[in-house]
Amino acid sequence: MTSDNLAPVTVIGLGSMGSALAKAFLEKGHRTTVWNRSPGKADDLVSQGAVRAATVAEAVAASELVVVCVLDYRAMREIVNSLGDAPSGRVIVNLTSGTPEEARETARWAAERGVDYVDGAIMAVPTMIGSEHTLIFYGGPQALYERHAASLSSVAGAGTYLGEDAGLPSLYDAALLGLMWTTWTGFMHSLALVGTEKVRAESFLPYAQDWFQHVVSPEVPNIAAQVDAGSYPDNDSTLGMQAVAIEHLVDASRAQGVDTALPEFLRERAEQAIKRGHAGDGFTALYEVLRKPAAE
Numbered sequence: 001m002t003s004d005n006l007a008p009v010t011v012i013g014l015g016s017m018g019s020a021l022a023k024a025f026l027e028k029g030h031r032t033t034v035w036n037r038s039p040g041k042a043d044d045l046v047s048q049g050a051v052r053a054a055t056v057a058e059a060v061a062a063s064e065l066v067v068v069c070v071l072d073y074r075a076m077r078e079i080v081n082s083l084g085d086a087p088s089g090r091v092i093v094n095l096t097s098g099t100p101e102e103a104r105e106t107a108r109w110a111a112e113r114g115v116d117y118v119d120g121a122i123m124a125v126p127t128m129i130g131s132e133h134t135l136i137f138y139g140g141p142q143a144l145y146e147r148h149a150a151s152l153s154s155v156a157g158a159g160t161y162l163g164e165d166a167g168l169p170s171l172y173d174a175a176l177l178g179l180m181w182t183t184w185t186g187f188m189h190s191l192a193l194v195g196t197e198k199v200r201a202e203s204f205l206p207y208a209q210d211w212f213q214h215v216v217s218p219e220v221p222n223i224a225a226q227v228d229a230g231s232y233p234d235n236d237s238t239l240g241m242q243a244v245a246i247e248h249l250v251d252a253s254r255a256q257g258v259d260t261a262l263p264e265f266l267r268e269r270a271e272q273a274i275k276r277g278h279a280g281d282g283f284t285a286l287y288e289v290l291r292k293p294a295a296e
């Protein structure tokens with residue numbers, strides 16, 4: 001059932017993510033118009049009450065808020081370009097993933113055409129869309145975002161506006177993606193190491209979980225505070241001392257026959273920080289190397 005109190009919404013792009021977005025808008029009661037390059041992907045949504053637009057122009061005409069979620073920025077721009085004239089009185093909220101530069105370029109491209117544009121980055125998989133805990137970052141003109149924030153909260157309760165820079169959502173996205181991949185890869189490397197002695201991952205899991213909870217996570221706020229302060233005091237153990245422990249990790253990995261690339265990377269970055277005079281500082285001094293790598 002659509003509600004007259006809720007703003008109508010158009011969703012362009014009905015892949016896994018676009019379909020989930022359209023479904024969430026529909027379920028919350030928005031009149032939802034949909035368009036997809038391959039029209040068959042709209043069938044399920046139409047059977048649930050969505051309105052099928054025959055053309056992009058028809059889709060854009062149907063609602064002030066136009067959410068686009070397609071494969072990449074190139075596809076997004078092709079779709080908007082196909083309209084010819086800039087859609088007037090419409091706000092495009094682009095939830096297609098990409099890089100900060102692509103987002104900024106697209107915001108400039110939109111501004112040149114007089115298209116109102118907000119960029120966004122979805123920090124979720126399709127099954128999480130519609131939940132109040134799901135996070136989407138937004139960047140672009142504040143007034144545009146605020147005008148549609150209530151509607152956008154239908155797909156992700158934890159919508160967060162980061163500011164006027166359209167590139168920030170993709171930057172936060174990349175940063176969190178990197179955090180996830182490095183954390184998971186570190187865990188898998190530890191499993192590979194103990195796995196050489198036929199230790200099952202599930203047997204090691206409780207120790208890893210305790211390690212995350214009592215050693216890794218509590219240190220995160222300290223790291224943030226030191227990075228903001230630009231000072232890396234040694235809290236109990238110096239980087240010089242920790243570099244020796246990393247050497248053991250490299251040696252143990254080699255001796256056990258598992259991939260040494262990850263610990264070698266850590267050792268090499270620790271050595272760089274030590275060369276720059278941080279041997280007596282804490283582990284957080286590595287931030288200086290990551291922030292500003294040595295010239296090639």
Ligand SMILES: NC(=O)c1ccc[n+]([C@@H]2O[C@H](COP(=O)([O-])OP(=O)(O)OC[C@H]3O[C@@H](n4cnc5c(N)ncnc54)[C@H](OP(=O)(O)O)[C@@H]3O)[C@@H](O)[C@H]2O)c1
Pocket residue numbers: 013014015016017018019036037038041069070071072074075078079095096097098122123124125126
């Ligand atoms: N799935 C996830 O877990 C997830 C999570 C976060 C962010 N995202 C981002 O969300 C976006 C969509 O992902 P998805 O999972 O929905 O991908 P998908 O299932 O592969 O769907 C891709 C969509 O893009 C459309 N498309 C591709 N090239 C096009 C073109 N040249 N012109 C018009 N339409 C075109 C496809 O249309 P056709 O149906 O006609 O091929 C389809 O609707 C991506 O940027 C992705 O990185 C996805």
